[in-house]
Structure formats: C-alpha cells, structure tokens
Amino acid sequence: MVTNIESMDIDDIDSVLEISKLSFPHPWSRRSFEQELENNFATYLVAKLDDQVIGYGGMWIIIDEGHITNIAVHPDYRSLGVGDKILNKMIATCNEKKVVAMTLEVRVSNIPAQKLYSKYAFVEEGIRKKYYEDNGEDALIMWKRWK
Numbered sequence: 001m002v003t004n005i006e007s008m009d010i011d012d013i014d015s016v017l018e019i020s021k022l023s024f025p026h027p028w029s030r031r032s033f034e035q036e037l038e039n040n041f042a043t044y045l046v047a048k049l050d051d052q053v054i055g056y057g058g059m060w061i062i063i064d065e066g067h068i069t070n071i072a073v074h075p076d077y078r079s080l081g082v083g084d085k086i087l088n089k090m091i092a093t094c095n096e097k098k099v100v101a102m103t104l105e106v107r108v109s110n111i112p113a114q115k116l117y118s119k120y121a122f123v124e125e126g127i128r129k130k131y132y133e134d135n136g137e138d139a140l141i142m143w144k145r146w147k
Contacts, residue, residue: 003082005089008044008056010037015053016046023072025134036069045089047073047082057086059094059102066094068104071113083116091120091144100146105131105139117142 008016013033020027036042041062047055055073059066068090073082094102105128106113114124122142131139 003054003085004048005045005085006048008033008037008046008058010034012046012053012056016056019053019056019072019074020070022075024070025132028070042069043090043093045086045093047086049077055082055086057083057090059090061094061097061099064098064100066090066099066102068102071116078112083113084119087116087120095146102144104142106142107132108138108140114140114142117144120144 013030016033017027017030033044036044036058039060041060042058043061044058045056046053053074054077055071057071058069060069061067071083071086071090073086091102102122104117104122106117108127122144124140125143126141128139128141130136
C-alpha cells in the first residue's frame with residue numbers, strides 16, 4: 001500500500017475529525033485542529049491513500065524537543081504500517097530541525113501504540129497518574145533521545 005505523508009491543511013480537517021471520533025473517547029474539536037494549523041510550534045501531518053486521509057499525527061516542537069500530541073489511523077487502515085509512516089515522518093522532521101528528544105503520553109492500556117513507539121526507541125520514563133479525564137486512566141510518559 002502506497003501512502004503519502006504530507007502537511008495537514010484546512011481541507012483535511014473533516015477527514016481528520018472523523019478519524020479522531022473513531023479513535024478517541026474525547027476527540028478534538030474542529031476549532032482545536034484549526035488552532036493547531038495556526039500554531040507556529042505545531043507540525044501536523046496526514047497520511048493519504050489516493051487523496052483520502054487515512055491517518056494523521058501532530059506534534060509541537062519547542063526549542064529542541066518534540067512533543068507528540070496525537071497519532072491516529074482510520075480503523076479500516078490499522079495494522080498496515082500507516083502509523084509507522086506518520087511516526088517516521090515526525091522523527092525525520094525533528095531531525096531536520098535539530099531536535100534532541102521527543103516525548104509523548106500514551107494510555108497504559110494502549111498496547112499497540114506503546115509497541116509502535118518502542119519500535120522507534122521511545123522508552124518509558126514515567127507515569128502521569130489519572131492523566132485521562134474520561135476514565136482517570138494513567139498515562140505512560142515515553143521519550144526518545146538522540147543525545
């Protein structure tokens with residue numbers, strides 16, 4: 001499957017919202033994504049197959065650290081390497097911008113996401129207790145460091 005990874009733009013938001021609704025208990029609002037597209041610290045990417053958005057990912061780059069805000073793939077395209085391609089592009093973007101570390105929070109129950117991040121040398125470095133508002137679930141804090 002050939003998937004293109006490109007910068008998200010305003011025309012992608014409807015598809016991104018649909019994927020977000022299918023992926024998260026509390027999906028982001030349209031306004032949240034619009035604000036991220038205006039945020040100079042934010043980088044948002046979409047995975048497209050034949051011009052259809054099938055996944056997305058976002059991160060903030062502040063000074064020399066990248067913080068992944070979200071990665072989601074449409075359920076019909078999971079386990080096909082789409083998340084890998086998005087994460088690879090995020091890492092490449094961080095390398096281009098001389099980022100020395102990346103971090104993220106992930107639900108302790110989200111084993112598939114943890115496996116994806118571990119595959120790219122993210123390691124567990126802490127826990128945020130009761131981080132998720134919807135059910136009080138803890139979040140693992142994971143980091144990838146180059147230096």
